[in-house]
Amino acid sequence: MPELPEVEGFRVYIEGTCLDQKITQVVVHDAKPLQQEVEEVEAALVGNSFVGTTRIGKYLFLHLKSGGTLHLHFGMTGSPVFFKDDEERPRFSRVEFTFDSGFSLAFRDPRKFGKISLVPNIAAFQKQKKLADDALKVPLADFSTRLLKKKKAVKLALLDQNLVAGIGNWIADEMVFLAKIHPEQLANTLTERQAKRLHECLLEVCYMAIEWVSDYESFPDQYLTKYRWTEDKSIAGLCPNGHGELTRITLGGRGTYYCKICQGEVPTA
DNA sequence: TCGCCTGTTCGGCT
């Protein structure tokens, strides 16, 4: 379930388990995530080791001792799993990196939307992808300037990884909910003040979610996401502020939840 | 069985 906070959790997890161990083998159950030939990936990794990590938005890079990086993108449903014995191997493990300790790092990915590739140079990769600054690092002025230029629904602008990296569907909904802005309001009609508020909400939501390791059920009560995905039938789909049922619309092909009372009935034209 | 889903890419249109 990877948006920025989840991928940050993955980064910390991998840092804590996989660094400075010699890679002895690359096990490929399904080559679909690999963006290069299996042989090329093997040649780069076997005998090598991971020595550090970098995250930009939802993109994670594992630095190789020999230089360059292994890039992981977890798609919609991917996650890393560190395991030892065969019986601990997770379901949907597509590619595994085995270490000389006997442990392995599995790239688990049920829906196969994830990607793995050798990336020699992160800066060049970021430029080529036009990937924006990470959401935790983008200066307010840049965020604001770029956002106010977009002539599309504010929620869709927030999802644009070329504007700011790391925001996914639930964070975008959460941000406009907290800022009391209708998701369909055109970004170029926002005020500077609203942009500033969205920037504050972005940091608040990301740090909150990182702290709770993206356990949505544990989020504090004021957050939309908790109500959106909870198992608790008594509050599921309700406005955290007590305004009753949330409204669901489709925006850019994604399910979008908002409160008509908190965020207004009709977007500002 | 049907519809839904946390992400990115690509082809086609304006």
Add this chain to the structure above:
DNA sequence: CAGCCGAACAGGCG
């Protein structure tokens, strides 16, 4: 040419 949009990708799950 740039920007935008919907479809496609794939498969589990309620």
